[in-house]
Amino acid sequence: MLTIGELASYAGVTVRAVRHYHAEGLLAEPERDRSGYRRYGADAVIELIRIRTLARAGVPLSRVRELLRADREGFAAAVDDIDARLRAEILRLQHHREQIARLAAGDGLVLPPEVVGYLERLRELGVDERIVRAERDGWIPLAAHAPERVPAWIARKTDQIRDPRFADFYRTLSSVLDRDDDPRLEELADGLASYITGLAEEKGDAYVDDVDVEPTMAGLMDALAFDTVPQARRLIELLRGRGWSGWTRLARVEGDTGPR
Numbered sequence: 001m002l003t004i005g006e007l008a009s010y011a012g013v014t015v016r017a018v019r020h021y022h023a024e025g026l027l028a029e030p031e032r033d034r035s036g037y038r039r040y041g042a043d044a045v046i047e048l049i050r051i052r053t054l055a056r057a058g059v060p061l062s063r064v065r066e067l068l069r070a071d072r073e074g075f076a077a078a079v080d081d082i083d084a085r086l087r088a089e090i091l092r093l094q095h096h097r098e099q100i101a102r103l104a105a106g107d108g109l110v111l112p113p114e115v116v117g118y119l120e121r122l123r124e125l126g127v128d129e130r131i132v133r134a135e136r137d138g139w140i141p142l143a144a145h146a147p148e149r150v151p152a153w154i155a156r157k158t159d160q161i162r163d164p165r166f167a168d169f170y171r172t173l174s175s176v177l178d179r180d181d182d183p184r185l186e187e188l189a190d191g192l193a194s195y196i197t198g199l200a201e202e203k204g205d206a207y208v209d210d211v212d213v214e215p216t217m218a219g220l221m222d223a224l225a226f227d228t229v230p231q232a233r234r235l236i237e238l239l240r241g242r243g244w245s246g247w248t249r250l251a252r253v254e255g256d257t258g259p260r
Helices: 004-011 015-023 042-056 061-069 072-105 113-124 129-145 147-162 164-175 184-203 215-228 230-240
Strands: none
Touching: 004 015, 004 042, 015 042, 042 061, 061 072, 113 129, 113 147, 129 147, 129 164, 129 215, 147 164, 164 184, 164 230, 184 230, 215 230
């Protein structure tokens, strides 16, 4: 006959667990010796190992009792049901892990994956983090306001960034962020105005301004960009003198035919 400590040791559980299984009615109460101590037989070891195995597999204790008493078919059906529940729980936990990963990534907490991918592409191109942050801050209200339109907008932005000239504009702007009067801003405005005008001549003004963002939203996005990248405001002023206005929404300045 075994003491409760020996039983627990042979089954690989704690004495406290044995007592808990007794309290739950999973493990039958054994006979007691003259001193009132529990004494267990070999069958209790087997039963306790079965309980431990089911419990460690994630089976609720309320179901353990059912499984211990079930016949072969009932046991198989119950295991299938528990397996389905565990798979659903795994999917739920995987979803939580994805959310935590997005939280750790920062950008992905409030932005759809395609926008996060676009921001990562900017970083890969060597764009200054301040400009990436300005882009991100603009996308946050935009995605919240009109999530169904994000795929079309991001597809267009992705096409633009594939153009080496457009990517160079980002890199050049990155290089002048620490000087408000950097002469390269003038060169950047010249090149950007020429690029925009070429697109308008090739594909029409509607292609240049097809973002279709309401003026109030465009103003909010512009403000976010200018707060993060003050040089962007100066660049827009220079662009106006070269035939174009706007940051989030580009428009040809009336009476002007192009860059100077």
